[in-house]
Amino acid sequence: MKDKDLYNIPSEACTKINEWLLKFPDGEKKPAIIYALHLIQKENKYIKSKHVDALANLLNLKKIDVYEVASFYSMFELEKVGKHTISVCTNVSCMLKGSDEILAYLERKLKIKVGTSSDEYFLKDERECLAACCGAPMMQVDHRYYENLTKEKVDKIIRDIENEK
Amino acid sequence: MKIKINNKECVFDKGDTLIQIADRNGIHIPRFCYHDKLSIAANCRMCLIEQAGANKPQPACSTPAIEDQEYFTNSDLALDSQKNTMEFLLINHPLDCPVCDQGGMCELQDLALMHGRVKSRYKEDKRVVVDHNIGPLIKTNMTRCIHCTRCVRYGEEIAGIKEFGSIGRGETMEIRTYLTSAINSPMSGNMIDICPVGALNASPSHMKGRTWELEKVKFISNHDCVGSNMDIHVLENKVFRVVPHENNKINEIWLSDRDRFSYEALDHNERVKKPTAKINGRHTEVEWDQAFEIIKNNLDSINSNDVSGLISANSTIEEQYLFQKWLREMDINNIDYRVSQNDFRYQTEEPFPKIDIPIDDIENMDSILLIDSNITYEQPILSHKLRKLFLKNAKINSIHTYNYTYNFDLENSILINPNFLVDILIDFVEYLSITSNRKFDIPAEIRKKFKGNAKKSVQEIAKNLLAKKNSLILLGSSLVSHPDYQLLKILTNMISIMANSSKGYLVENCNVAGAWLTGCMPNTTKKISKDKNSRFNVLEAINNKLDSYIIYNLEFIDFYHYKELKKSLDNAKFVLGFQSFVTEEEKSFYDVILPLATAFESPGTFVNIENEWQSFAQGCKPYYMSKEGWKILTKLRLQNGASIDNSVDYIDVLNEVDSVVRNQKFNMEEKYNNLVIEKKLNTGSLTRFGGIDSYYIDNIVRRADSLNKVNSKKNFISVNKKTLEANNIDITKNKLIVRQNDNTLLVELIIDENVSDNSVYIINSNKEYYELGKRYQPIKIENV
Numbered sequence: 001m002k003d004k005d006l007y008n009i010p011s012e013a014c015t016k017i018n019e020w021l022l023k024f025p026d027g028e029k030k031p032a033i034i035y036a037l038h039l040i041q042k043e044n045k046y047i048k049s050k051h052v053d054a055l056a057n058l059l060n061l062k063k064i065d066v067y068e069v070a071s072f073y074s075m076f077e078l079e080k081v082g083k084h085t086i087s088v089c090t091n092v093s094c095m096l097k098g099s100d101e102i103l104a105y106l107e108r109k110l111k112i113k114v115g116t117s118s119d120e121y122f123l124k125d126e127r128e129c130l131a132a133c134c135g136a137p138m139m140q141v142d143h144r145y146y147e148n149l150t151k152e153k154v155d156k157i158i159r160d161i162e163n164e165k
Numbered sequence: 166m167k168i169k170i171n172n173k174e175c176v177f178d179k180g181d182t183l184i185q186i187a188d189r190n191g192i193h194i195p196r197f198c199y200h201d202k203l204s205i206a207a208n209c210r211m212c213l214i215e216q217a218g219a220n221k222p223q224p225a226c227s228t229p230a231i232e233d234q235e236y237f238t239n240s241d242l243a244l245d246s247q248k249n250t251m252e253f254l255l256i257n258h259p260l261d262c263p264v265c266d267q268g269g270m271c272e273l274q275d276l277a278l279m280h281g282r283v284k285s286r287y288k289e290d291k292r293v294v295v296d297h298n299i300g301p302l303i304k305t306n307m308t309r310c311i312h313c314t315r316c317v318r319y320g321e322e323i324a325g326i327k328e329f330g331s332i333g334r335g336e337t338m339e340i341r342t343y344l345t346s347a348i349n350s351p352m353s354g355n356m357i358d359i360c361p362v363g364a365l366n367a368s369p370s371h372m373k374g375r376t377w378e379l380e381k382v383k384f385i386s387n388h389d390c391v392g393s394n395m396d397i398h399v400l401e402n403k404v405f406r407v408v409p410h411e412n413n414k415i416n417e418i419w420l421s422d423r424d425r426f427s428y429e430a431l432d433h434n435e436r437v438k439k440p441t442a443k444i445n446g447r448h449t450e451v452e453w454d455q456a457f458e459i460i461k462n463n464l465d466s467i468n469s470n471d472v473s474g475l476i477s478a479n480s481t482i483e484e485q486y487l488f489q490k491w492l493r494e495m496d497i498n499n500i501d502y503r504v505s506q507n508d509f510r511y512q513t514e515e516p517f518p519k520i521d522i523p524i525d526d527i528e529n530m531d532s533i534l535l536i537d538s539n540i541t542y543e544q545p546i547l548s549h550k551l552r553k554l555f556l557k558n559a560k561i562n563s564i565h566t567y568n569y570t571y572n573f574d575l576e577n578s579i580l581i582n583p584n585f586l587v588d589i590l591i592d593f594v595e596y597l598s599i600t601s602n603r604k605f606d607i608p609a610e611i612r613k614k615f616k617g618n619a620k621k622s623v624q625e626i627a628k629n630l631l632a633k634k635n636s637l638i639l640l641g642s643s644l645v646s647h648p649d650y651q652l653l654k655i656l657t658n659m660i661s662i663m664a665n666s667s668k669g670y671l672v673e674n675c676n677v678a679g680a681w682l683t684g685c686m687p688n689t690t691k692k693i694s695k696d697k698n699s700r701f702n703v704l705e706a707i708n709n710k711l712d713s714y715i716i717y718n719l720e721f722i723d724f725y726h727y728k729e730l731k732k733s734l735d736n737a738k739f740v741l742g743f744q745s746f747v748t749e750e751e752k753s754f755y756d757v758i759l760p761l762a763t764a765f766e767s768p769g770t771f772v773n774i775e776n777e778w779q780s781f782a783q784g785c786k787p788y789y790m791s792k793e794g795w796k797i798l799t800k801l802r803l804q805n806g807a808s809i810d811n812s813v814d815y816i817d818v819l820n821e822v823d824s825v826v827r828n829q830k831f832n833m834e835e836k837y838n839n840l841v842i843e844k845k846l847n848t849g850s851l852t853r854f855g856g857i858d859s860y861y862i863d864n865i866v867r868r869a870d871s872l873n874k875v876n877s878k879k880n881f882i883s884v885n886k887k888t889l890e891a892n893n894i895d896i897t898k899n900k901l902i903v904r905q906n907d908n909t910l911l912v913e914l915i916i917d918e919n920v921s922d923n924s925v926y927i928i929n930s931n932k933e934y935y936e937l938g939k940r941y942q943p944i945k946i947e948n949v
Contacts, residue, residue, distance in 0.1 A: 063344075067343050068331060
């Protein structure tokens with residue numbers, strides 16, 4: 001295996017994972033998988049096979065154990081995604097308040113289809129209810145909630161993100 | 166405690182699940198995910214049954230019985246639930262039974278017949294799953310998978326190597342391996358058996374025949390010393406596939422891949438089809454009678470002391486018995502089976518190759534010591550027993566020359582250079598002589614070697630053996646070729662006596678015990694017919710360059726002294742081979758080759774390491790003109806005027822062996838006189854070591870195509886970093902040259918910290934390694 005295919009989990013993350021493991025009975029390593037994947041995804045945006053390898057190695061588990069978890073939860077991205085993740089809620093409340101139009105507008109504006117990603121943006125498909133029905137329609141950009149969306153508001157949010165750079 | 170199922174009273178113990186109770190009482194409950202050897206998943210929902218008073222059906226596999234309750238497996242509610250579950254399972258299952266290998270022995274098919282609807286109501290598109298190549302043994306067809314996860318649990322719990330996993334969820338869930346990795350477990354074939362549908366099929370027999378066309382014959386495994394029971398399925402006089410035959414004393418319901426797929430070799434192009442004889446320097450096909458005549462003429466003209474008969478320990482006991490009888494009737498007494506052995510000291514007291522306790526008793530041990538045993542690959546079934554122990558929290562320790570991959574975790578392990586294996590066992594004896602309260606007279610020879618400083622790790626293992634009531638020491642099978650093998654056996658025996666442990670000498674071949682019992686060895690006090698004089702063992706027979714050699718079912722590379730053998734054969738006047746397979750090169754050494762039926766094609770008996778005699782019937786007719794060994798040998802004896810009936814049948818041979826050998830009381834006690842402890846292995850430099858690849862151990866497995874594709878990597882050696890640096894090897898390159906005497910070989914280098922210092926680990930998996938030189942000999946490594 002070439003060096004560039006190897007990944008070392010940063011030492012701070014390792015410490016955090018080990019602290020997390022203390023909460024579980026001795027020898028139980030599997031409960032740390034989700035937590036560790038979160039840490040890795042936060043740093044790398046999405047989870048590559050080298051991350052799975054590194055984590056399996058760290059926790060002394062089989063790679064397939066880690067991969068099972070990573071593939072099960074929709075919060076973990078296994079394909080390359082852009083810098084910013086946008087999830088538009090399309091559940092009942094948001095749908096009634098016009099989430100479909102917001103989603104279509106975003107697709108046109110960002111020039112990507114829902115479920116796909118450009119270098120900048122990843123438009124996640126089928127996000128289930130995010131418990132913000134009182135502010136419907138809503139979306140989540142990089143874990144931040146934006147409520148009562150209109151097209152103008154979406155324009156502003158995207159503009160703000162671009163200005164931040 | 167009692168419950169009623171379908172108004173039938175059933176007794177149970179606390180904690181028993183309903184399906185267990187129903188199974189014991191012969192009450193049918195349909196199931197897919199439940200398997201009595203695996204943990205409970207309760208995810209197929211096929212086993213729903215009704216509990217009187219409960220408002221919903223209960224899964225029988227995961228519901229513990231409650232005392233005095235009534236359950237119904239055939240009430241309307243139960244049948245309705247099962248029917249509904251079945252309908253859902255069939256929604257995505259393709260209707261390709263006519264082209265599915267599982268058809269005819271499929272649990273889904275059977276249960277669909279009993280519990281399914283006549284017609285599907287589902288009109289929408291079915292789910293399709295892309296198949297991935299997971300290796301040469303298992304053919305996947307994952308669209309047929311019903312997600313019972315038996316294979317996932319099998320890998321995790323039984324094989325101990327989790328390879329399959331369930332990826333994704335909901336409708337997109339798939340059973341697959343990680344990325345593109347192949348299945349690597351030596352017992353992976355069992356997943357084919359436990360798969361209730363046609364998702365996992367045996368690759369070598371894929372799409373080649375139908376279940377109902379097959380004939381079943383019980384057979385005994387012929388590739389390791391365990392003697393697993395199996396059924397061979399025969400189609401048109403060819404072995405079509407092999408499946409395990411349940412035997413709870415030995416292999417339970419499992420089978421190693423090696424036993425399952427080795428049959429592929431049977432129609433290899435190196436099979437001997439007809440008797441051939443060298444006439445005017447060229448091999449010519451001859452008739453059987455002609456061949457017999459040439460043999461008689463040649464053997465008559467050679468002094469019987471100048472003939473050596475060497476027989477494989479993979480041959481049946483009938484063949485071994487008749488072989489030695491045929492030779493001894495001609496006064497040829499240089500008979501041996503120990504061709505891979507290198508150490509012949511104390512051979513008059515050669516101990517019986519066995520394990521002290523029955524195989525199923527291994528499960529009751531509390532402590533195990535493995536001595537250089539790659540047991541997971543060499544004896545997968547025994548390794549499974551150790552894994553069971555490990556899961557029951559027994560302690561498994563190991564002294565090894567390489568950190569082998571096991572399917573259990575080790576408590577303590579000592580990695581040691583093969584040169585010092587004897588020394589570390591002496592340390593054990595020394596430590597035990599102080600701590601053990603069992604009196605044992607340690608020979609002065611060994612006492613002299615005591616150093617008084619047993620390592621901490623040795624102490625730990627010894628304490629562990631002493632502290633537990635039931636302990637077992639297993640001597641690895643690859644040590645047979647170790648130059649101090651006999652010494653290792655003696656020391657193992659001493660340790661077992663002092664630690665009050667049972668012991669087992671594992672061996673590579675399936676019928677070593679048979680060869681020992683029938684006396685296919687010279688110079689021993691323990692055999693049925695006594696030789697008048699001391700005779701040549703295999704090593705002496707090779708070194709003395711005799712006039713004639715008779716080689717039965719052995720290839721040259723089976724011999725430890727491979728090169729010396731070739732030289733001696735080249736010199737000999739008459740070389741006779743009884744062979745199933747012969748390579749072009751080997752052919753030139755023989756004067757006569759008789760085509761021998763393999764064990765699959767002949768009735769016979771194997772004696773395994775627990776001295777269990779297991780007979781089997783003829784699976785299929787011999788290949789082309791080849792004949793069963795007992796027939797050939799009987800014919801040869803008749804030709805020599807032996808007083809046997811002309812119409813002798815296999816059963817007569819079996820009866821004779823039974824009465825002469827089986828009923829004979831042998832002295833199994835191990836006693837060594839005039840003990841001289843002199844270590845032979847001391848290369849003082851870099852040592853070559855490593856056993857034979859588990860898919861290269863005998864003439865059949867070597868030619869099994871699919872098995873040999875499992876490990877595609879063949880030409881490599883493993884050395885650790887420290888040794889490489891000490892030998893000035895450029896580790897940036899991944900190739901190097903190895904040299905033994907005048908032979909060199911260019912190989913791939915693997916830097917491997919599992920190897921001990923100052924040694925080179927080579928898995929003998931191809932002929933080039935045998936051409937290079939011998940195991941346990943000095944070796945040099947050089948830069949390219």
